[in-house]
Amino acid sequence: MTITHDLLVWFSKSFGLFYLIGLSLIVLAYAYWPANQKPFEHAANAILDDDDKPYRG
Amino acid sequence: MIGELTKSERQGALLILLALAVTGLAMAVGGSNDPLGTHGTLVMVVAIVGTFAVITGYYAPEPPESRLDSYYDTPTKFGIVAAMVWAVIAMAVGDWVAWLLAFPEWTFDAAWASFGRLRPVHTSGVIFGFGGNALIATSFYVMQRTSRARLPDQLSPWFVLFGYNLFCVIAATGYLMGVTQSKEYAEPEWYADIWLVIVWVTYFVLYLRTLNRRKEPHIYVSNWYYMAFILVVAMLHIVNNLAVPISWGSAKSYSLFAGVQDAMTEWWYGHNAVAFFLTSGFLGMMYYYMPKRAGRPIYSYRMSIISFWGITFFYMWAGSHHLHYTALPQWVQSLGMTFSVMLLVPSWVSAGNALMTLNGAWHKVRDDAVLRFMMVAAVFYGLSTFEGSFMAIRPVNALSHYTDWTVGHVHAGALGWVAMITFGAIYASVPWLWKRDGMYSAKLVEAHFWLSLAGTIIYVFAMWNSGIIQGLMWRTYNESGTLAYSFVDSLIAMHPYYIARAIGGVFFLLGAIIGFYNIWMTIRTASQAQSQAEPDYSAVGIEIPAVQPGR
Ligand code: HEM
Ligand code: HEM
Numbered sequence: 001m002t003i004t005h006d007l008l009v010w011f012s013k014s015f016g017l018f019y020l021i022g023l024s025l026i027v028l029a030y031a032y033w034p035a036n037q038k039p040f041e042h043a044a045n046a047i048l049d050d051d052d053k054p055y056r057g
Numbered sequence: 058m059i060g061e062l063t064k065s066e067r068q069g070a071l072l073i074l075l076a077l078a079v080t081g082l083a084m085a086v087g088g089s090n091d092p093l094g095t096h097g098t099l100v101m102v103v104a105i106v107g108t109f110a111v112i113t114g115y116y117a118p119e120p121p122e123s124r125l126d127s128y129y130d131t132p133t134k135f136g137i138v139a140a141m142v143w144a145v146i147a148m149a150v151g152d153w154v155a156w157l158l159a160f161p162e163w164t165f166d167a168a169w170a171s172f173g174r175l176r177p178v179h180t181s182g183v184i185f186g187f188g189g190n191a192l193i194a195t196s197f198y199v200m201q202r203t204s205r206a207r208l209p210d211q212l213s214p215w216f217v218l219f220g221y222n223l224f225c226v227i228a229a230t231g232y233l234m235g236v237t238q239s240k241e242y243a244e245p246e247w248y249a250d251i252w253l254v255i256v257w258v259t260y261f262v263l264y265l266r267t268l269n270r271r272k273e274p275h276i277y278v279s280n281w282y283y284m285a286f287i288l289v290v291a292m293l294h295i296v297n298n299l300a301v302p303i304s305w306g307s308a309k310s311y312s313l314f315a316g317v318q319d320a321m322t323e324w325w326y327g328h329n330a331v332a333f334f335l336t337s338g339f340l341g342m343m344y345y346y347m348p349k350r351a352g353r354p355i356y357s358y359r360m361s362i363i364s365f366w367g368i369t370f371f372y373m374w375a376g377s378h379h380l381h382y383t384a385l386p387q388w389v390q391s392l393g394m395t396f397s398v399m400l401l402v403p404s405w406v407s408a409g410n411a412l413m414t415l416n417g418a419w420h421k422v423r424d425d426a427v428l429r430f431m432m433v434a435a436v437f438y439g440l441s442t443f444e445g446s447f448m449a450i451r452p453v454n455a456l457s458h459y460t461d462w463t464v465g466h467v468h469a470g471a472l473g474w475v476a477m478i479t480f481g482a483i484y485a486s487v488p489w490l491w492k493r494d495g496m497y498s499a500k501l502v503e504a505h506f507w508l509s510l511a512g513t514i515i516y517v518f519a520m521w522n523s524g525i526i527q528g529l530m531w532r533t534y535n536e537s538g539t540l541a542y543s544f545v546d547s548l549i550a551m552h553p554y555y556i557a558r559a560i561g562g563v564f565f566l567l568g569a570i571i572g573f574y575n576i577w578m579t580i581r582t583a584s585q586a587q588s589q590a591e592p593d594y595s596a597v598g599i600e601i602p603a604v605q606p607g608r
Contacts (some may be wrong), residue, residue: 015297019368027366031359036144039275040362047203047277047345052489054128055205055272
């Protein structure tokens with residue numbers, strides 16, 4: 001099968017469209033998921049912590 | 058340095074160097090009548106020198122177990138110094154090239170000193186030499202801190218850094234000998250490309266291994282940007298450089314692609330090199346160093362994640378804006394144009410997020426040139442992405458393409474964003490790494506800042522003017538319907554701007570040289586202080602400035 005121009009256009013206008021919409025939804029859901037807010041908050045503040053040593057467990 | 062490696066790592070280093078020496082020998086013999094042979098000799102010499110260095114330190118005592126109580130920062134230190142060395146060399150070559158454009162006769166009839174050979178030394182030198190070393194060095198620093206984990210071993214970071222710099226040296230010396238595969242930003246030939254793949258995969262694996270040891274459950278956003286940089290650059294590099302050498306003894310190869318497919322592959326690579334080399338990695342740098350230096354968490358962590366995915370997925374499709382009005386199908390051009398315009402959203406979210414982080418810390422920006430470097434970088438990031446999205450619109454590109462406007466855009470991004478954020482990050486890290494209160498001279502940081510800013514503004518305005526004049530001259534018709542100006546007319550019109558740009562370049566270069574001196578002096582005073590035993594500041598009662606975390 002050769003990949004024709006029309007086939008590529010069709011593919012990008014159908015699959016491509018939904019792929020990007022789907023991805024955007026996943027990303028937004030992840031970023032706004034209530035349970036994720038605490039780890040985000042923690043991560044944003046943890047880098048300001050001045051303890052300059054690796055953790056050894 | 059060898060003393061920091063364990064016994065088995067020293068043996069590993071010897072094995073690697075041996076393999077490298079053998080490879081160099083094979084290249085030297087197989088390519089004896091070719092630049093490949095010269096590079097083979099270079100590789101072999103490097104490997105032999107390295108072997109001697111390892112052997113000299115081979116019987117030094119093994120590093121103590123207590124090393125695991127601290128981060129492994131020697132590679133970061135090396136990478137920072139290497140980045141500054143490349144900065145000075147490659148910007149000097151950039152300015153040389155700028156003078157050559159104003160006075161083309163200054164090549165003193167030597168092939169290696171021609172514009173076509175020096176220009177890639179500049180571009181590769183700044184992007185890969187300066188930018189790449191800075192990215193690798195800061196990524197080692199940031200991934201350890203944000204994961205609260207030490208690098209998993211002592212050998213692979215050195216392999217990455219030395220291997221990467223060997224690649225950069227092979228690239229630059231190759232251009233001077235005329236070795237190029239004529240793909241912009243991917244000029245090095247097949248053997249250098251293969252070597253970079255090995256180095257780069259090691260780098261990625263090292264990153265994953267460190268993250269795997271992390272204490273923090275959530276991976277801080279900087280790491281995502283750094284990892285996107287590493288992963289995507291690997292992908293781009295491998296695909297764009299698929300080629301068949303004409304023989305094992307020759308530096309020359311032929312690309313797997315031809316015609317418009319070749320052009321599209323190259324600009325898919327080229328644009329994503331902008332996106333993932335010159336943007337993503339440096340955003341990672343910004344998201345760590347800026348909050349740290351300002352002493353405030355990032356304004357919106359959530360937005361940093363959303364714009365990460367926006368940038369990652371939109372950039373992939375934007376490459377075709379480099380090929381407007383070419384044999385590339387119209388719809389592919391439109392696709393690239395659309396995605397480029399959409400890119401403005403995540404780009405401005407990032408720039409805005411950075412500036413909002415500084416909101417409430419403006420007094421620090423005023424007093425602290427290091428933070429000011431980062432602030433200006435965020436402004437130029439916003440500016441150059443706005444400009445890029447605009448230039449990607451087909452009718453605008455009809456005016457800007459082939460003109461100095463593109464070069465102006467490039468350097469608004471390169472000087473204003475990439476170099477400024479790097480200098481900011483380096484100035485922030487050096488005192489933290491070498492355990493000092495601050496840089497050797499705060500005045501010199503200040504001087505560097507103003508020289509950089511002045512140089513950037515002169516450069517960018519000169520090129521905007523020159524580019525728009527060029528573009529307009531090339532499309533002005535007279536009554537009889539023919540072009541009003543010849544090409545030479547436009548060259549004459551550009552001449553003063555080229556001189557202005559070269560002067561702006563001198564400013565920027567001077568700043569970098571001052572920065573290098575300042576860093577060097579900070580390091581030297583640090584080693585003197587250390588030899589007089591670690592000073593205990595809390596006991597002496599010296600107040601440590603709030604903007605100096607990390608001790
Ligand atoms: C002292 C500072 C600098 C000077 C004087 C300078 C000068 C130049 C000149 C004269 C050119 C060739 C333009 C042409 O062919 O018309 C150029 C190209 C380029 N430079 Fe610089 N440069 C400097 C710093 C940088 C930095 C720091 C970066 C990147 C981080 C950079 C990235 C580039 C790139 C990517 C190109 C190719 C642009 C294109 O093909 O459109 N430059 N530079
Ligand atoms: C939203 C973001 C951006 C978009 C949409 C964009 C778009 C563009 C466009 C349309 C061109 C001109 C293509 C041509 O006419 O040949 C271009 C060139 C270029 N841009 Fe950007 N740009 C963006 C951000 C950046 C940034 C942040 C940098 C970083 C330094 C950068 C570096 C470059 C380089 C190096 C070139 C020259 C490529 C060459 O021809 O050699 N761009 N960009």
